[in-house]
Amino acid sequence: MSIFGKSIVELTRLVQEKKIGKRELFEYFKKRIAKYNPNLNVFITLPEYKEHVNYGSLLGIPLAIKDNFCTKNIRTTASSKVLDDFIPPYESTVTQKLLNEGAGILGKTNMDAWAHGNSTETSDYGPTRNPWNINRSPGGSSGGSAAAVSAYLSPAAIGSETAGSIRQPASWCGIVGIKPTYGRVSRYGVVAMGSSLDSPGPLTLTVEDSAYILKILAGKDPYDATSSPVPVQDYLSIMKQKKKFIIGFSDEYFEGVNEEIKTKILAALDIFRRLGHTTKKIKLISPKYAISVYTIIQRAEVSSNLARYDGIRFGNDRRSFGSEAKRRLMFGAYTLSYGYYDAYYKKAQKVRTLIIEDFKRVFSEVDAIVAPTCPITALKLGEFKKYPFFGEIMDVLNEPGAVAGLPAINIPVGLDSSSLPIGLQIMGRHFEEGSLLNLAHQFEKETEFFGIIKKGLEKYKDE
C-alpha cells in the first residue's frame, strides 16, 4: 500500500478500513522526517507515538503542529529560546480537538520566533528551507508547517495566521492554506502574537482536506471569549455544491506585484469565468494603508503579550529574546505610551474600522475577492534583510483582510520562471469559509492546480 502523497481524507479511509495501521502510518512519516528533516529543518520537537482515543474522523492521522500551539507534555517553544524548556501543562483547544478525533501529534514545526516574520529566519532554531528549492525561504511564520506538507513530511499541518502567516507560506510552498475568519477557530493555547488578529488554520494538499480539518477546528470555545457562536457551516457539502459567484478583483492589489504573478492571477480569473462565475472590477482602499494599521496594532499587542516572559518563570530571561522581538516590544510599547496612544493606536483602530467598512461595501457587490497572495515568489534565505520590518511588505496583500478579520484561502495557480509556486488568494465575507472552499474546490477540480502540488512532492518521493 503506497501512502505517499495521499490526502487526509484518503488516509482516514485507509485507516478505517484497516488497510494501514495507525502506528504504521506514524512510523512512515517518522521515517520520512528522519530522511528529509536534516536538510529542511521543518521540525523543532518530535514526540513519541501516542494513542489518545480509538475513534474519530482523524483516527490515526499524524499531523504537524506549528510550535506556537501548546501541547500538553510536549515542548512548545514558539521558536524562541525564551521557551526553550517550556513543557506546557495544558493542551490548546485546537490540538485537543484534533486529538479528540483520533489524530496524533507527529511533530512541532519551526516558525518565525513568536511568529514575528514571514521567512522562519527569525527562528532561534535556524531557518526552515523551502522544499522547492532549499536555498529559498518557505515563507512564514508557519513556514515549517507549509514545508512539512509540501515535502509530505506530514499529510497536513496546522498553522496560525496573524496577517499572512498561513497564506504566504502556503503560497511559497505551493499548497492549500486557509486562514479562517477571526473568531472562527479558538485561540486558546496558542502563544499569542496579535490577539485581535490571530487565526489558527490548516495547511493541506487538497481543498477537501482543508474543509475536512476546518470543520473539526471551527466553533465557539468556552475558553476563548473572542470565539464566535455563529453556527459552523458544513464545509464539505458546501464545497461540493455547484455554486456561481460574483468575484471581485481590484487594481490596488496588483500594484507592485511581479509580472509573472500578475499574469497567472489574471489567467486564473479567466478560468473562474470559464467555470461560469462573474468577475467584476472593484475599488478597495489601497492595501498599503493596512500596513501601518497592522504594524501599529500588532506591535502594540505583541509588546503586551510578551510582557509575561519576564525571566521569573519559563526558564530563560529576556536576554533570550531575538532582535526582531526586541524591536517589536520597543515599537509597541512606544505606540501605547502616554501621549502617543491617540496618535498611533487609537488612530490605527479608526483606520481599521474604515478598512472593515470598505470591505463591507465591496462585499455587498461581490461574493469573493481574488488577489495575488504575495507580490513575489519565494525569496532566497538571507534576502529578507533587504526589506524593512523583516518583510512586512511581503504580507501587504494579506494584511487588509487580516485587519478586517476576513477569511481567505491560498491556492497554487502556477510556477514562475524559476520554477517557484505562485499563490492566489480568495477572500470572503465573515464566517463564509464555505464559499471560499467551494470556489477553490471548483478551481482545483478544473485545473488540478496544474500539477503543482504533485510536482512539489516529486523530489521527495519514496524510493
Next chain:
Amino acid sequence: MNSFIPFIGLEIHIELKTKSKMFCQCSANYFKKDPNSHVCPVCLGLPGALPVPNKQAVEWTMLVGKALNCTINPTSKFDRKHYFYPDLPKGYQISQYDEPFAINGKVRMQNTEYGIQRVHLEEDTGKLTHSGENTLIDFNRSGVPLMEIVTEPDFHNSEEVKKFLEELQVIIRYVRVSDADMEKGSMRLEPNISLSLTGELPEYKVEVKNINSFKFVKQAIDYEIKRQAEILDKGEIPPQETRGYSELEHATYSQRFKEQAHDYRYFPEPDIPPMKFSPQEIGKIVEHIPELPMVKILRYTDKLKLKYQDAYIITRSRMLSEYFDSIVTHLPEEAQKVANLMIHKRIHSDLSPEEFIKKAREIFTPISTDMNILSEKINQVIHANSKAVADYNSGKQNAIMYLVGLVMREMKGKADAKTVRQELEKAIKK
C-alpha cells in the same frame, strides 16, 4: 500657622466572594489554602491562556454601582494595565480604564452627600512572601475578582472618612458581594490627601497605599494633614507622590514620586470583546437590591419611632435588621421595645422569629398574680428567712432581691416580679 481645608478622596478595593476567579474557573476562595493549589494556565498567565470574564462578578459590580446610586454604563470593556512585578504573571493586570461598569454615584449620610466617581472591576495579583534571600510567589490570589470604588475628594477630615468607610462596608455586606473583611484583606483602603488654603481643589495630591484598617486610615490622614500643613507653612508645595503607612511608627513614608509614576500603557483588552447591556438586562441585574441601611434608619426612626442610636445598631447587619423587620410586622406598636430586647439580648436573636415574638409577648404582657396565694407565700418566706429580713431592715438593699427570688420560686413563676417586690416590702414594714 495657616488654616487649611483638607481634601480627601478614597480608592477602595474589595474582593468579591464569587465561587470562581475573575477570568478562569479556579476557586476564588484562597484564604489559608496551600500555596499554588488554586491555579490554572489562565491565572498563572501561561503562554496561550485566555481570560473569560466571570458573569457573576460583572453583575455584582453593577449591583454595588447601583447601591451607590451610580449610573450603570450600557457599554463597558476591559483594558490591560501594564507594569512589571513578580506577583503579576502576565505583565499586565486586566482592569477597566475609560469605560467602567458604573459612574457618577453618591452616598448620602445624614446631612452630607459624598460623590462616587466610578466602580470598576479588575483582577487581584498573586502574593509575595519574603523569607531571607528568597521570595516566594503564591498565585492562589491571582485573578480573584477585585472591585475598585473611587470617590470624589469630598471628605474634609479623617472622622468623616472613617464613618463613610464603615457605612460602605455595611452596604457591601448588605448586597452580599464580599465579606469586606479588612483582616483577610478583602477590603483595602487608599486615601489621597491634599490641603487647600482657598477652598479650591489643590493641584497636587498625595496617595497613601494599601491600608487595612479604619483606624490606620484615620491615623494616616491625620498624619498627612499635619505633614502637608508644615510644608505649606514654609511656603512650599508638597510633592505629588505615593506614600506607604507604617503601623508601627504611625507615620507615612515616601514610596515614589510623580516622575517615577508608571506609564501603564493602557489599551483595550483584545481577548475580551466589549460588553453591551440593555436597560432590561441592567434592570434585571439590579432588581434584587435590598433596602439599604441608611434608608432603613430613616424608616425605623420616622415610621417606627425608634431612637436613632438603636436604629443605627440594628441596621449594621442586614440579617439582624431583616430579623427585626420580620418581628416588628407582628408587633408594630412595640418596635422600640423589640429593639431593646434585641439590642440588650434579653431575647437571643438565634431564635426563630416566631419564638422571639412569643417570648416578647410574654414579657410585654404583665403576669396576673393571685394575691391570696402571694400573701401566704410572702409570710412563709419572711418567717423562714429572718436574717435576710433583718439585713434589709438594717439598710442592705440587696437582701430584698434575694427575698423576691425566693417568693418567685414559691410562686413557681406565676407572679409579676414588680408586684412581688411591692407586696414584700409592705409585708416587712408591717
